[in-house]
Amino acid sequence: MKNSFYCLAAISFVTFSVNAFGAEFSGYIGAQTRNFFNPPSAPEQHSNYLSAVAEPEFYQEWDNGDQNVEIKLFYRADQYDEQRTHGDIRELSWTSVFEDWELRLGISKVFWGVAETQHLVDIVNQTDLVENVDAEDKLGQQMIRASTEQDWGTIDLFVLPGFRERTFAGIEGRPRTEAIVDTSRNAIYDSSNGKNHIDLAARYSHYIGEWEFGLSLFSGTGREPTDYSFVTLSSSGQPIVVPVYSLITQLGFDGQAFFGDWTWKLEAANIEVRSGAKKGINSFKTVGGFEYTWVGIADSGMDLGFVVEYHYSDQRIIETIFDNDLATGLRFVFNDAQSSEILAGMFTDANTQAIASFIEASRRLGDSWTMEFQVRTFHGAKENRPLYSFRFDDFAQFDLNYHF
Amino acid sequence: MFFRNTVNNPLITLILLLSTQVFSTAYAGDTDAKNIERGLAIAVEADKRDTGFTDFTANMVMELRNRQGDISTRTIRLKTLEVIGDGDKSMSIFDAPADVKGTAFLTYSHAIKPDEQWLYLPALKRVKRINSKNKSGPFMGSEFAYEDLASQEVEKYTYKYLRDETIKTAEFPDGVDCFVIERYPAYEYSGYTRQLAWVNKDRYVAEKIEFYDRKNSLLKTLTNSGYKQYLGQYWRPAEMLMENHQTGKSTLLSWENYKFKTGLTDRDFSRNSLKRAR
Numbered sequence: 263m264k265n266s267f268y269c270l271a272a273i274s275f276v277t278f279s280v281n282a283f284g285a286e287f288s289g290y291i292g293a294q295t296r297n298f299f300n301p302p303s304a305p306e307q308h309s310n311y312l313s314a315v316a317e318p319e320f321y322q323e324w325d326n327g328d329q330n331v332e333i334k335l336f337y338r339a340d341q342y343d344e345q346r347t348h349g350d351i352r353e354l355s356w357t358s359v360f361e362d363w364e365l366r367l368g369i370s371k372v373f374w375g376v377a378e379t380q381h382l383v384d385i386v387n388q389t390d391l392v393e394n395v396d397a398e399d400k401l402g403q404q405m406i407r408a409s410t411e412q413d414w415g416t417i418d419l420f421v422l423p424g425f426r427e428r429t430f431a432g433i434e435g436r437p438r439t440e441a442i443v444d445t446s447r448n449a450i451y452d453s454s455n456g457k458n459h460i461d462l463a464a465r466y467s468h469y470i471g472e473w474e475f476g477l478s479l480f481s482g483t484g485r486e487p488t489d490y491s492f493v494t495l496s497s498s499g500q501p502i503v504v505p506v507y508s509l510i511t512q513l514g515f516d517g518q519a520f521f522g523d524w525t526w527k528l529e530a531a532n533i534e535v536r537s538g539a540k541k542g543i544n545s546f547k548t549v550g551g552f553e554y555t556w557v558g559i560a561d562s563g564m565d566l567g568f569v570v571e572y573h574y575s576d577q578r579i580i581e582t583i584f585d586n587d588l589a590t591g592l593r594f595v596f597n598d599a600q601s602s603e604i605l606a607g608m609f610t611d612a613n614t615q616a617i618a619s620f621i622e623a624s625r626r627l628g629d630s631w632t633m634e635f636q637v638r639t640f641h642g643a644k645e646n647r648p649l650y651s652f653r654f655d656d657f658a659q660f661d662l663n664y665h666f
Numbered sequence: 667m668f669f670r671n672t673v674n675n676p677l678i679t680l681i682l683l684l685s686t687q688v689f690s691t692a693y694a695g696d697t698d699a700k701n702i703e704r705g706l707a708i709a710v711e712a713d714k715r716d717t718g719f720t721d722f723t724a725n726m727v728m729e730l731r732n733r734q735g736d737i738s739t740r741t742i743r744l745k746t747l748e749v750i751g752d753g754d755k756s757m758s759i760f761d762a763p764a765d766v767k768g769t770a771f772l773t774y775s776h777a778i779k780p781d782e783q784w785l786y787l788p789a790l791k792r793v794k795r796i797n798s799k800n801k802s803g804p805f806m807g808s809e810f811a812y813e814d815l816a817s818q819e820v821e822k823y824t825y826k827y828l829r830d831e832t833i834k835t836a837e838f839p840d841g842v843d844c845f846v847i848e849r850y851p852a853y854e855y856s857g858y859t860r861q862l863a864w865v866n867k868d869r870y871v872a873e874k875i876e877f878y879d880r881k882n883s884l885l886k887t888l889t890n891s892g893y894k895q896y897l898g899q900y901w902r903p904a905e906m907l908m909e910n911h912q913t914g915k916s917t918l919l920s921w922e923n924y925k926f927k928t929g930l931t932d933r934d935f936s937r938n939s940l941k942r943a944r
Contacts, residue, residue: 286944288767321944330942357942364938373792398790411936469782474795518795520780525797557800558857565803597804599730599738601766629738632765665764 292663345432383514415468437655452538705825802857
């Protein structure tokens with residue numbers, strides 16, 4: 263619970279600063295319920311989970327907006343899952359803008375990529391997987407970032423000291439894999455300087471009219487484990503494992519093009535493992551597809567988007583869910599005062615016909631509240647495939663947040 | 667806001683005005699051609715009068731009102747940079763509602779080509795290029811379409827002068843002399859077949875605009891009010907009321923704190939600056 267202490271200390275500090283300097287203070291607090299439709303596969307797991315979340319944010323700029331400090335803290339308390347009860351410093355950074363360059367120091371987050379259903383090239387920040395299985399949430403990353411935007415494109419250079427381990431559901435958590443990835447034990451780093459390796463990354467991005475593209479390079483400890491190492495069995499007989507992290511070089515491409523109401527998207531990455539048992543392995547992954555938007559369906563102000571994305575991975579490093587899968591989805595944007603949106607879709611495995619489906623619906627209530635409803639289901643996964651672990655873990659999630 | 671344009675060339679204006687003269691003498695019988703020339707000349711003159719503002723910033727409160735009278739409010743800060751030889755660059759940053767605070771749009775507008783537009787989502791720290799070809803959709807749930815709020819270049823429409831008319835407004839209860847011109851979007855993805863604009867003869871700004879949908883029936887009416895002149899030249903309204911006749915909904919934009927020539931540069935309209943805009 264050391265994390266909670268730091269978070270509380272930081273929250274008090276932020277509150278104090280706001281009072282002292284009248285800076286900008288915002289964020290949200292919320293409550294979440296998760297209800298699982300089937301009995302769990304392990305006796306330690308539960309059927310209904312409650313949790314509470316807070317994400318306060320502090321921002322102060324000066325020097326005509328050319329310098330700023332941003333602090334964003336995150337904390338979730340989960341009723342049962344000790345690993346999901348976690349805090350994180352999402353942002354604690356100082357940014358300074360010079361004539362052509364922008365410099366950022368501290369803990370921050372960056373996003374790379376264009377695809378909607380998987381973020382393949384997005385590697386700077388570690389995934390906060392225990393937050394949600396969609397892997398959209400990220401942990402804060404220590405960084406020195408220099409960025410310049412020129413007529414010929416944008417260059418971002420990163421020095422990334424300090425590795426963040428991926429979060430995983432704990433023994434009482436759901437959904438979780440059958441093998442319990444125990445993040446309270448030490449992970450294995452198979453390179454000589456272990457988790458203290460200083461990672462480097464660079465990205466060049468540009469757009470020409472209706473075409474937009476980015477090329478990225480990452481060299482350092484891969485954010486995705488290259489393996490899991492068996493430790494022991496849990497009291498109920500499930501394997502307890504720890505993740506193995508290796509040095510990698512990832513070369514990534516992301517691009518999109520706009521044609522009428524069509525947006526075409528492609529992300530691809532080549533990953534070379536540079537340490538440990540899988541040293542020398544080269545792996546290729548890609549995701550590509552389109553989004554077609556029907557603006558103002560049936561003379562209403564509503565938009566309907568069709569999302570189709572194909573996922574491929576040669577699986578040479580580790581087995582992944584997205585090896586030969588098609589994601590199809592519908593996005594309803596109501597364009598109303600409450601910003602109502604529904605995204606519904608499914609991933610279909612072309613080899614095994616396994617299906618993972620999801621519905622995400624959100625809207626604003628009044629001026630300060632938002633609610634989000636999600637359903638995720640997993641069907642037909644074959645034994646020994648990654649999704650097989652989730653076969654009892656279909657669930658509905660409801661979030662109610664107050665924004666300030 | 668109306669006819670704000672940066673693609674303005676005094677020589678072209680002169681030629682257009684001269685040719686209007688020539689046409690009116692030579693083809694006095696051809697009233698249609700004459701009215702097309704005259705409509706364009708009015709647009710060009712309005713544009714010319716609004717050229718040279720360099721940049722401006724303003725605060726905007728957007729009130730969305732539905733048929734039942736429920737109101738929801740957004741507050742937005744706006745920055746615009748005049749670009750000579752092309753459409754303006756603009757950035758709009760949301761301060762409220764709280765859940766979209768920090769969300770920002772960056773638009774590089776163009777006369778005939780589609781605009782380039784990026785959306786910044788602060789929670790994901792993601793700068794997302796938006797497919798901006800279709801600009802007929804509502805802006806943040808309001809009765810304003812993206813195209814209504816985009817920078818208005820002369821080339822975005824063809825024009826026709828219809829008549830002179832004196833209309834009563836809040837500012838001119840006894841009536842104000844206007845040109846009534848019709849304009850037809852040149853942009854193929856526009857949501858309108860035509861618009862009718864009442865242009866104040868003295869100030870060359872729109873007092874009122876009617877929007878006709880793709881089926882050519884009256885969709886919306888925009889009423890601008892509380893015009894004030896800045897730097898002795900640039901007229902800006904304090905309020906813009908958009909009423910949708912088909913749904914009974916309306917949106918009121920209230921503008922405050924207009925500042926011109928604030929020293930903004932291209933640097934303030936980069937995608938990197940979009941992430942810092944808040």
